[in-house]
Amino acid sequence: MTWWLSTVAVVIALLVLDFVVASRRPHHVGMREAAIWSTFYIAIAILFGIFFWVVAGSQQGTEYFTGYVVEKSLSVDNLFVFVIIMAKFSVPDVLQQRVLLFGIAAALVLRVIFIALGAAALSAFSWVFVIFGLFLIYTAVQLYRHRDEDPEAGDNPVLRWVQNHLPATDDYQGTKLVVRQNGRRVITPLFIVFVAIASTDVLFALDSIPAVFGITRDPFIVFAANAFALLGLRALYFLIHGLLDRLVYLSTGLSVILGFIGVKLILTFLHEDVNEAIPHVPTEVSLVVILGVLAVTTVASLLRVRSHPEERAHAGRVLGGEHDRAPQRSAGDR
Template sequence: MDIGAGTWLVTLAVILGLLALDLVLAAVRPHRVGFREAVAWSVGYILVAVVFGVWLTLAHGGEFGTEYFAGYIVEKSLSVDNLFVFVIIMTTFAVPEEHQHKVLTFGIVLALVMRGIFIAVGATLLSLFSFMFLLFGLLLIYTGVQLFRHRDEDPDVENNIVVRTARRVLPLSEDYDGGRLTTKVAGRRLVTPLVVVLVAIGGVDLLFALDSIPAVFGVTDEPYIVFAANAFALLGLRALYFLVKGLLDRLVYLSTGLAVILAFIGVKLILHWAHVDIDDGFPEIPTPLSLGVILGILAVVTVASLLKTRRDPDAKAHPGSLRGSDPEP
């Protein structure tokens, strides 16, 4: 796939422009985002992503267009699990609703930066060492198994080592003080709890980048498509948070579905490695089939979740965890 510097620059300009708009809205007009506003922003970001996919298909062919849409759907589905953890962080630290917009925008910017770094590193490793497909595949299968094992758990944000360290080394105030990062109490300069929240969000972004980049490389090995799929999926994360945070508890089987998707893409990567490095007689899973499987899993998970919560209103979804909670003393 031949992507020139001009196309990269225009793509980056569009993404940075949308991010700048988010930052301006968060800084200039902090407010509680209502349902209608969240719907408008969500639909707008999805339309932008779809228009980009249509342009990519027309300009570079249906194969690359299919890879983009498959990657976008994978990243979008993983971002919903990301939202679960964001909700837990916001609740744990009692972030006022008018400041959640700012926290989410920061999280998205940081996630894009981290993913950009991981994409560059991952693409370089894959181009130099084909066995990286095997390692990425094994990583995704391991992640899927761990997520399935701990699918009914929530990550322990308070006991996260990064958060504990931040609480220990930073002079922390108790008040958010209008969404500022620092405040003065009795003449002493302190950081507000918002700093700890941003640290927690940053840690979550790092963990999700470690999972999502190998996952999307399982759909396509084109760095431009990997970056675009991640960027457009993440740009809608802020609006999606306010749109679905009241519905997340109903997706009780989402973690199970994501575990299956990660394991499936892991198998796809391992088969690709075997096809390239061992024998071309090993079958490969074509991208259209991958797209169909991913959509099918998400559809089944959604319908099964809604039926479950309809029969059992007390059933509650969990984002899942990659490790079990520490046993109670």
């Protein structure tokens, strides 16, 4: 309980710090500022991991660092989608920090809920490992199949409903979400962006939580890995905004990682509940495999773009496809 209370307090303090920094003076974030804040948050995550390793033991420490690497790599895909949402809705530079912070806060809340549900399910039914594993394998296959596509608004039923049923202004109204226009209350594009970010976070939580449960069963480690991976997203967004387009094999690499963890989850169930002779993948091996895939993915991407500079990376899609895209009405059509 002490670990939980102290870690939650640190996470909340860092989140408040982020809100204060971003809200005090809305502005465009430059590379230098983004690099400083990114280094700060990564350093905090590493220092926490070292302290946790010393106090809790090498096994728990390895599980934390492996979970952190998994969540950090998946969070880069989050950034891809955030970039797409920002561009689609033409979010002004001065509002982008606020949108990112809302997305991070929403993601943290959703992950806490999914962690609690996942831990309870795994504690009650060991076969949930198989369900999680199959879901990750399915996600990996879909992500690989649609690796050259980007998510569409038509994939998101919540956003589609909001756009089709709620009247909206054509332009942003500062930081306001709802304004009065012609005697009635209408939403602003910022409200729609918040809905897009929050509903997208739900989809990311559905694969990131089972993925980290494939590394450890400890709900605290799952929470800590998620929280520290998400906290630095605001700064990381501005730091690697330009680099994202060059990671042309990122979706392929993430699909390999998700598929690997999915198989690991199924092997864990078979090893513990069917036959101990069935091999079990140690956490140390998982860490090496995941880091190796990320390294190969990054190097291969940069080499590919160097020889084919016209290529651009895509976030990949799990839901929908080219033939499923539904036409969307713009705010001016209402």
